Amino acid sequence: MSTIQSSESQEIHPDVALVERARAGELAAFDQLVRQYERQVFRIAQHITQNREDAQDVVQDAFFKAYQKLEQFQGNSKFYTWLVRIAVNEALMRLRKRRTAKTVSMDEDVQTEDGSLPRDFADWTPNPEQQYKQAELKEILQKTIQGLPPGFRTVFTLRDVEGLSTEETAEALNLSIPAVKSRLLRARLQLRERLSRYFRSTKEATAEGASK
Amino acid sequence: MNCTEFIAQLDELFERHNIQQQLRAELRTHLSTCDHCVVTYNTTRQTIEIYRNNELYELPDDLHEKLHSAIMERCAKSKKPC
Secondary structure, X not given: OHHHHHHHHOOOOHHHHHHHHHHOOOHHHHHHHHHHHHHHHHHHHXXXXXXXXXXXXXXXXXXXXXXXXXXXXXXXXXXXXXXXXXXXXXXXXXXHXXXXXXXXXXXXXXXXXXXXXXXXXXXXXXOHHHHOOHHHHHHHHHHHHHOOOHHHHHHHHHHHHOOOXXXXXXXXXXXXXXXXXXXXXHHHHHHHHHHHHHHOOHHHHHHHHHHO | OOHHHHHHOHHHHHOOOOOOHHHHHHHHHHHOXXXXXXXXXXXXXXXXXXXXXXXXXXXXXXXXXXXXXXXXXXXXXXXXXX
């Protein structure tokens, strides 16, 4: 009896029904899935590749691959997490092509910079969103995230920008949960350190400069 | 808890799920005694929020439609999902 109750109360994600219909040949159902997720996939792709044209190609290729591989989607994970995994692989492949001589993977550069020891202890006042115009702020944010190694950038994007859980991020990137946590911490601290160059309180910075 | 241990566990303060109450309490206790870690915590929180609140890579509607059509055209031309 309790089994029946628990299976009845278990919610089925609406994407599962769309996937089923698409598998049965209903293209409109897949169209709906594409509409639902293409903006997110585009953002993720551009965060990883840092190139608009590449990001567009990644979106196209990722959805096309997902369509072709729909039968392989097991339903153990969310459709979106499965799709993100395809998109991340495509994006890393594009990045690799751009830097022909260099290998790009989730492991690249993650050991090379120690982001775990904060050096900047100045507060950000006034709030950066008040301090800078929207366009300037965007430029700073883009420039700063561009400087992160791809492995850190990807984890930060999925977890903090797109709001995936740690478990979903681990699944999408084929990483262990401790690896996601460790990269996320270092990505956050490195970004914080780099942004401090722009946002640190001018009052404290001036006082520090005067004391040198 | 010292500053190094605080930094190593800092992410716990941003967790929304699977919260470890004991650890969180220890982190809060350290924060109440360390100005440097307060700044690190505040600015790290601001880092997350600022990236979350500002969409850096928007997809304009016209480009979105073009991309969407291209995807669906490719899928329509291919075989049924296999």
